[in-house]
Amino acid sequence: MSLFQIAEPGQSVEKEQCQQRRAVGIDLGTTNTLVAYVREEKPVVVPCLDDSLLIPSVVHYSEQGDVIVGKSARALIQEFPKTTIASAKRMLGRSKEDLKNIMEFLPYDMEEDRDNSQKMIMLNLDGKKISPIEVSRDIIKEVLHGASEKTGGVIDSAVITVPAYFDDGQRQATRDAGRLAGIDVLRLLAEPTAAALAYGLEKNVTGCYVVFDLGGGTFDVSVLNLVDNVFKVCAIGGDSSLGGDDFDRLIAKKMLDVAQISLNNNAQIVQQALYNARLTKEQLSIHESAEFLLPLSDGTVFRHTITQQDFAELIKPLLDQIGVICKKTLKDANVVNSAIDGVILVGGSTRSTVVSDYVKQFFGRPVLSDLDPDQVVALGAAVQADMLVGGTAPVLLLDVIPLSLGIETMGGVFEPLILRNSTIPTGATNTYTTYADNQTGFDIHVLQGERETAEGNRSLARFYLKGIPPMVAGMARVEIVFFVDADGILHVTAKEETTGIETSVEVSTSYGLSDEDVERILLNSFEHAEADMLYRKLQTARIEASSMIASIQKAIIESSSLLEGNEQKELEQSILMIQKAMELEDFNAIRVAMKELEKTAEPFVERCMNKAIVAAVKGRSVLEIEKES
Amino acid sequence: MANAVPFHKNQNTVECCFSVLNLKKQFEIDLEELESIYLTRSKQTHPDQNLNKSPSERVAILQEFMKLNEAYSVLKAPERRAEHLLGQYGVFIQDNETISPHLLVDMLDMREQLQEAQDNDDHERVVVFKNTMIENNRQNLKEIADLFVSFEENDDLNSLNMIKDLLIKFRYGVRYLEEIEE
Incomplete structure (x- = not known):
């Protein structure tokens, strides 16, 4: 729209007003979710509607069909353990089998998706089915709603962060959640990489750094080289189901054990124990010891004191696991401890003294935590989002895939086509042939992992290439092309070369959402959809209208000499019309009034534009020229 | 059960990684030089550095970046570099190689x-x-x-x-x- 270009070239105040369409960074965490955006060239976290900087990643689905997200949902966990979903991130792109270790702490009714060979989890909320993807969608929607209100802009695109160690299925699921929330997912960015980006730009850190990222439900360790504005990930390692939640579970389990309470059929008390275990853990990052309390059904209260040392012993098996992963990652990166310039701490769980002491002792290198470990990922994501929509990138991120990708060949052998820690985007092509005479089809099984047998790795997709002409075994030529995009998501194409028969899959068809899933979700949300859409349209119209009014008013003041006849009066009249329309809940009225103002203002705007161009050519501001005339 | 059998084509067609990176075709390479060439070229050819180009230009740039990546990772690891160089001289190691x-x-x-x-x-x-x-x-x-x-x-x-x-x-x-x- 021409109206918005009245601003003088190079004027930055106007930029803020014009930028009503925003790109943000979202840190979709296991425990909390944050949104950040770049304001005046600095990334900042957007406060929620209640002014807190993060919202709990908890969603409550009420019997009446209301969706409640955040703090108020968290308060409902004990009362409605089965319909209040916490830690949905741990279930994203996962099967029941994947979660068997924590199953006893998940109070939800779960089933496996029947149409899906990967058996993705579906939650059953009193008969209503919902996938962890939809739960994540509801969290994203809520934070975006708050962020639009707070920043006065329409957010239509975002960079969403994922644990570096998320596999293809988990990445797909995250991207789908963003898409279902109605935004353009610009990029999935690895959380440790986002953190490094924030440190690199905010703290001018350069050299070889390790990012140690222990969140609520995931662990990542990343080795990066930060040199000459290039952030190059050398190697990543991790465990996408190991985090601070597990510390809570260990405390809760131990305490329930001491109190002789069974984990079975006690959903409410188990949730209460988990919640109180978290409080105890948080106390332990400040104090030497803390008391664990649990109100029992008979009215008495169970009390037990836990010391730092008890806690350290309790979580030692997990820290050992973390140590093994760190060692392997340093080896992959070909880096020895002495070559590391520093270790960046990310994730709420690194606040725990036991954890940070462990990191100091393990690496023996300086530890950085001056950027808030809870915020740093969102800040980095905001920077990346700003670069991706701005079209220019002052820095370059070279990220990698965490696990090898390949296919199953005869005899159940896994043949990797793309190795772990390959820089993305990347691709590979390999040719295969038939095993039997007159074999007319090819069963192609795509996997991700590091084991030599297909069975030991995660199955991403199976598809069948048919129509190969009957030939002697070993004659057919099937070319399989792998492409991993900048989100770390795999696309596979297979082609029979002698006939040119081609089939391609985005691996999502079997791991993320199937077409039926999308249909079901759309049907489910149909009742809310219309209201949501109207609300969005109204918001957009209101924001655009106020921005339009502001630019016209500014032009009237600054270029009053360019006004002719009754023009000023007419313009003010039109502005009043818009302001009246804005008070109504009707976006159409606003649009009509905006059209009217645009028409009235057109000649004036043109004169202003000409003046601005002349000024730009002469390299002076409009005001200076104005003064002369 | 998957029924694909790896088939190895004539590997003569593999593009020379040394020429992709403008390096002299020899086993001994300066790793710092390799790193510096790689980073400079990445800045030119990474898709994120070319967001304003037309879609067809971006596809070409993407392919160039992928080629650069592959060449870099082959040359960085000595055993992969050696195997690649052998291939350039016409000597290949097959999967079913008989060993002494x-x-x-x-x-x-x-x-x-x-x-x-x-x-x-x-x-x-x-x-x-x-x-x-x-x-x-x-x-x-x-x-x-x-x-x-x-x-x-x-x-x-x-x-x-x-x-x-x-x-x-x-x-x-x-x-x-x-x-x-x-």
Whole structure:
């Protein structure tokens, strides 16, 4: 729209007003979710509607069909353990089998998706089915709603962060959640990489750094080289189901054990124990010891004191696991401890003294935590989002895939086509042939992992290439092309070369959402959809209208000499019309009034534009020229 | 059950990684130079640095970046670099390569000893085995480097076959070390 270009070239105040369409960074965490955006060239976290900087990643689905997200949902966990979903991130792109270790702490009714060979989890909320993807969608929607209100802009695109160690299925699921929330997912960015980006730009850190990222439900360790504005990930390692939640579970389990309470059929008390275990853990990052309390059904209260040392012993098996992963990652990166310039701490769980002491002792290198470990990922994501929509990138991120990708060949052998820690985007092509005479089809099984047998790795997709002409075994030529995009998501194409028969899959068809899933979700949300859409349209119209009014008013003041006849009066009249329309809940009225103002203002705007161009050519501001005339 | 059988085409068609990176075609390379060329070229060809280009230009740029990446990762790892260079000279290592009975017997012996030490929880001996193999591999790489120099100077085709044998030995060594790690 021409109206918005009245601003003088190079004027930055106007930029803020014009930028009503925003790109943000979202840190979709296991425990909390944050949104950040770049304001005046600095990334900042957007406060929620209640002014807190993060919202709990908890969603409550009420019997009446209301969706409640955040703090108020968290308060409902004990009362409605089965319909209040916490830690949905741990279930994203996962099967029941994947979660068997924590199953006893998940109070939800779960089933496996029947149409899906990967058996993705579906939650059953009193008969209503919902996938962890939809739960994540509801969290994203809520934070975006708050962020639009707070920043006065329409957010239509975002960079969403994922644990570096998320596999293809988990990445797909995250991207789908963003898409279902109605935004353009610009990029999935690895959380440790986002953190490094924030440190690199905010703290001018350069050299070889390790990012140690222990969140609520995931662990990542990343080795990066930060040199000459290039952030190059050398190697990543991790465990996408190991985090601070597990510390809570260990405390809760131990305490329930001491109190002789069974984990079975006690959903409410188990949730209460988990919640109180978290409080105890948080106390332990400040104090030497803390008391664990649990109100029992008979009215008495169970009390037990836990010391730092008890806690350290309790979580030692997990820290050992973390140590093994760190060692392997340093080896992959070909880096020895002495070559590391520093270790960046990310994730709420690194606040725990036991954890940070462990990191100091393990690496023996300086530890950085001056950027808030809870915020740093969102800040980095905001920077990346700003670069991706701005079209220019002052820095370059070279990220990698965490696990090898390949296919199953005869005899159940896994043949990797793309190795772990390959820089993305990347691709590979390999040719295969038939095993039997007159074999007319090819069963192609795509996997991700590091084991030599297909069975030991995660199955991403199976598809069948048919129509190969009957030939002697070993004659057919099937070319399989792998492409991993900048989100770390795999696309596979297979082609029979002698006939040119081609089939391609985005691996999502079997791991993320199937077409039926999308249909079901759309049907489910149909009742809310219309209201949501109207609300969005109204918001957009209101924001655009106020921005339009502001630019016209500014032009009237600054270029009053360019006004002719009754023009000023007419313009003010039109502005009043818009302001009246804005008070109504009707976006159409606003649009009509905006059209009217645009028409009235057109000649004036043109004169202003000409003046601005002349000024730009002469390299002076409009005001200076104005003064002369 | 998947029924794909790997089929290896004529590998002569593989693009020369040295020319992709404008490096002289020889085994000994300056890793710092490699890194610096890679980073400079990444800044030019990474898709994120070319967001304002037209879609067709971006596809071409993406392909160039992927080629750069592949060449960089091949050249960075000495054993991959050696194998690639051998291929450039027309010598290939196939998956079903027959190995010398001598090497096979050696490897089987070493594995047996390792297994025994592991079964007896004899950590000290396992560490000795590990260090011996790391040293072996280092020696093999050094010999490979010397043989490449000899080939480059004298066009001595026999050294290529010796390099091939050493590389196969090296691979066994790597697998042996991986087993120890597990």
